[in-house]
Amino acid sequence: MPTIKDVAEKAGVTVTTVSRVLNNRGYISEATRKKVYKVMEELNYQPNELARSLYRGKSNLIGLIIPTVSHPFFGELSAYIEGYAHSKGYKILLCNSQLEREKEKEYIEMLKRHQVDGIIMASHTIEVEEYSKVNLPIVTFDRRIKEKIPYVSSDNYQGGKLATNLLIDKGCKEIAHICGNLNLDLLANKRNEAFVETAQERGIKYYTVQTEINVFETDQYERLILDLFNEHPNLDGIFASSDLMAASAIKICYQLKKEIPDEVRIIGYDDINIASLVTPQITTIKQPIEKMGKLAMEILIKQMNKEKVAVENILPVTLQERETT
């Protein structure tokens, strides 16, 4: 790999001059500028960002910690985050925590060693105190930390309310919410709050089913839903806390020969791409994934520039009515 020295020698100038060309500082005549650029071209020279980052104390690297990029929600979110980051000159270091506390910690340390400029944290199993130790611009997804760490979320309570009301409006008499584990202190838990409160207010029978703390496993979803129908054969409405769960619910309904939406109505959450691709198309609560990703990056960049940021950043959700209700 050619260095700035090679370029300088070949162009017959000093490294200072080359550096000046590279960084547009000081006086440089058009002639030398052209000559230097030409040599860089010839040598296929690329400035070493490690060296630059070391000197500048800024790496332009962002750590992204998610449960796994193979989950479509996080896949889509990551794509948007990376796209926006790239447009702003930042690179994404991808970390799949698999929702394991130890991995989260390990990744955070690794990111610090690599001098990332900030961390986007969308996987939350570590203890709250760990967050304050990070000591780096950080933005959180869907989780409020006691300390003043900014977070991005969508309006989970409103989403839960929209979903529950839709089921009831459509005539459901006995409904269930299948959600992630409520012991994880996530803002998504507000969906269940809304579900419970709305069902109570409107005097409808309701049940809550939680998944295990583990990872996303469709087998588990299917088992839970099957058990649910066994216990409550008259269940006629399911509010699934992700579109993937909704797809599992659809599958089980077909197995049990329950017609959708006539006998059972199902509403999902997220509105990932496949929600409108599968048959029947899934009615769902749309999270503004692109906006959330962009906002997270914006907040991170502001923090890096020592600008003030709001701690709470909640975006609105919308109901996407399709074929399962």
Add this chain to the structure above:
Amino acid sequence: MPTIKDVAEKAGVTVTTVSRVLNNRGYISEATRKKVYKVMEELNYQPNELARSLYRGKSNLIGLIIPTVSHPFFGELSAYIEGYAHSKGYKILLCNSQLEREKEKEYIEMLKRHQVDGIIMASHTIEVEEYSKVNLPIVTFDRRIKEKIPYVSSDNYQGGKLATNLLIDKGCKEIAHICGNLNLDLLANKRNEAFVETAQERGIKYYTVQTEINVFETDQYERLILDLFNEHPNLDGIFASSDLMAASAIKICYQLKKEIPDEVRIIGYDDINIASLVTPQITTIKQPIEKMGKLAMEILIKQMNKEKVAVENILPVTLQERETT
């Protein structure tokens, strides 16, 4: 951020000694080792990997260029690649090319500037000559380059053959292959070769439909499939070159009130997670995504260690029969 100097001072030793502790070189007594570790703990010291990488000429960074991580196939692939890379001490820099030539080039240059140790390239729109310019360990997905760049692929011809034969065995008389654009010189094109040859051999009417060169857009898939049925109302078998395309085909069949699998049989490709999650579950050709990801990383690591690697690395595919055939 504390530096090695801070640690040395606080521990009352020199940086050389700290560095020795850090790197396990030379003589170090247990006492000083402990003391140094304790101080590192107290200061929450993390060695600066930029500085280390700069000196060592090795960053432990790998560039991963894919069309987009929001596509489930690449999402799953990326998760496996990152997981295996992490276990080997490598970090992944995520690059979504959106299948744009300019972005691919830009990303490659960026990765070189950041001194990545190697590149996994799963997006191929740049010209073949560009690959030789890279001058870095590289491994390619599903694309053979004239130069001796190693590639990982699954047995596309066999996959196409399995799929086509299944449709015919099940009684299809008029079949179509919906595939990506054949002008992109991808090994996936062998699926179409196999499709055509098998259909001819067995004397079955067949058609090939290509998508535009663009990105993956379900709207486009749906339009193509709708047109296909308009032109060939008696079509009774579809070989879709991805599970997402198969899902689109299912959707259109429902719209046209064609029963699956009685009137139309559909087989997908990839066996991404959602293939077995949707209803009906998609019959598909399973690519060994995890093995392919791992193999790609292994080949890259071997190249980085100057070991010899095979250019051609083709893994077997298997038929997953489910509900759409």
Add this chain to the structure above:
DNA sequence: AAAAATATATCAACCGTTTAACATCCAGAT
């Protein structure tokens, strides 16, 4: 008591780049 091994220190070079300070040269304006 001498030799060998262990433990640590000091010093300096190096990785590739940036940047500040200062010097030099030249062309044009005064």
Add this chain to the structure above:
DNA sequence: ATCTGGATGTTAAACGGTTGATATATTTTT
């Protein structure tokens, strides 16, 4: 003839770490 400012050079320090050479203790072995 002098001044001004543009264009470049020289030099050296800095970023944070690694490493080799060399020196100097202290222990341990012979």
